[in-house]
Amino acid sequence: CDVYRPAAIKQLEVLGKQIQVPVFSMGADVNPVTIAKEAVAHAIKHGNDPVILDTAGRLHIDEQLMDELANIKAEVNPTEILLVVDAMTGQDAVNVAKSFNDQLNITGVILSKLDGDTRGGAALSVKQVTGKPIKYASVGEKLSDLEQFHPDRMASRILGMGDVLTLIDKAQETIDEKKAQELEEKIRKQQFDLDDFLEQFKQIRKMGSFSQILGMLPGIDKKMLESVDTEENEKKMLHIEAIIQSMTQEERRKPSIIGASRKVRISKGSGTRVQDVNQLLKQFEQMQKMMKQLSGGRQAKMLKRLRKRK
Structure with a gap:
């Protein structure tokens, strides 16, 4: 549903091919709300479950694009609304999370670029402000670098105690x-x-x-x-x-x-x-x-x- 960023659709199609997941698209000249509605209908018809709607990145102060998200939510009634926030932006990540949660009632957060923020203190603030769980975190650019988020392990990292359990999981x-x-x-x-x-x-x-x-x-x-x-x-x-x-x-x-x-x-x-x-x-x-x-x-x-x- 990202019809704004040049080549965003093609990029997602290439990624989908790498992991053998079908990508539904209608081009960049169709309204994202229509694309979301048609995507769910297509998924039901072809037995695709779950369905992930990839929306364009936006600022919470852009009223028109925030209204677009609200319309997509009303049209398809999603089970999950996951907000991706950049862990390296610190306090700004917290402000963005609060604003999106107030307007959309998100169900969870994905923290990106956690490898660039060794301590990950933003994670605590995002959870505290929104009251919603952090479900995944990315620690690199590879597909395998998207991991399930474990609060206790992040607490150990923040306290300088390492993250031995994740190291064992990787091993x-x-x-x-x-x-x-x-x-x-x-x-x-x-x-x-x-x-x-x-x-x-x-x-x-x-x-x-x-x-x-x-x-x-x-x-x-x-x-x-x-x-x-x-x-x-x-x-x-x-x-x-x-x-x-x-x-x-x-x-x-x-x-x-x-x-x-x-x-x-x-x-x-x-x-x-x-x-x-x-x-x-x-x-x-x-x-x-x-x-x-x-x-x-x-x-x-x-x-x-x-x-x-x-």
Whole structure:
């Protein structure tokens, strides 16, 4: 129902195709109230449920566009009216939420750009002023970055206690259980190689950016997060992937065979320095020692018990 912003309809159609959800449109020359009415009729006819009406962004002081929303509400009688507010606008987000709620009686709020506001204090004010729940929050630009909102977890973030539960949820969503069991087996048999090392990096990167993961850890406050060069750390992770991918299969299985000439070849192939290759190999060697300790005695029994609990 956004007939005002150039290419808004096309953008939504492209998005719908990506997630395999049909998008109903009537072009930009039709009244949004008519589009909403026809969309619901189309959905009933074709068995589409639920129906999401995407209306244009607007200011609460624009009386004509606010009347348009009121007319859409009267015409289709929606089950939910969700207001999307920008978490980075602070107090302005609260004012907008109050005004929209007064005029439309919204049923919930979606907070966008929460990744840009580490503490998310606006969330408390929006809930307090409107009395309506915050149902979802976006923490990035990817489709997977729209998450259900958990008040207790946001409270932990505001108090600087991290958000470990969301971190665990992300880990459960991204980490392949079968691969995790295979990794455990390799650790116990001391067969952990650079391919496994690379796989672990890929699993971690699926969970989000370095700054997002850091922000969920207890004790990481906003000032501390700002002091960490997250962009540099992201680059380092990419460099590690490039270095390992520039190795032969034999080199990944037996890093001990990587001598001076091989290091030069690997550094050139990955666009990094020989020092970077040396650093990675040293880190891997330290990890192997740690894995060796985990594979023996009491630690092995602990891993076995943990797997049984799963």
